[in-house]
Amino acid sequence: MFRLKFSKYLNSRGMTLIELIIAIAIMGIVFAGIGNLFTTSVIGWKNNSDRLNHVQDQIDSNNLLERINNIVRFSNTLTSTDKDKITFTVNDPSKTVATPVTWTIYTVADPNDSSMKRVVVDQVPSNGTQDLLNVPFSKVEFYSVDTNSVRIVVRRSTNGTDQNMIVAFGGFK
Known part of the structure; x- marks a missing residue:
């Protein structure tokens, strides 16, 4: 019984050329779909990464502007403005008598990348320069x-x- 069923396959001559071409075409379609899925996921990951970097850039910029605003809003007068620095006076809140303190916010070159800048604040009488x-x-x-903005x-x-x-x-005196 087993011999009769198996002998049918022994007389078979293998796959025909058309069957082979159809099998290769089906495999090509499957591999093209898998490749397209992989390519689409890599492009989506890169676009999402760029979007996250842009959001982080906006957060850092807003944080810097908010810190500058928090320092400046208690100032008395704007002393000078330059493209790279602003100087203003503030009454020292730790003193009982109004004692003016001069603050300067300016940019310096980043030590790791010369095309980038860091924003620092300096106070006179000095308590040292600090990175904002x-x-x-x-x-x-x-x-x-x-004159005041x-x-x-x-x-x-x-x-x-x-x-x-x-x-x-000069909003608060």
Whole structure:
């Protein structure tokens, strides 16, 4: 019995050329689908990574602008404005008598990448220079709007977008 069924396959001559071409075509379609799925997932991952980097750039820029605003909002007067620095005076809150303290916010070259800048603040009488945000920026510029306002333009990465903020001095005395 077994011999009769098996002998049918022994007389078979193998696959025909058409069967082989059909099998290769089906395998090609399957592998093309798998390759397309892989390529689409890699492109989606890269686009999502770029979006996350852009969001992180905006968060860092907003944090820097908020820190500058928190320092400046208690200032008395804007002393000077330059493209790379602003100088203003603040009454020292730790003193009982109004004692003016001069603050300067300016940019310095990043030690790790010369095309990037870091924003530092310096206080006179000095308690030392401190980094406002331990993050490099590709663009930090200060523009005078009027005698008591400054527009600050910040860009975190070289291909990012500018973040702007207008800061008013002398709001609190």
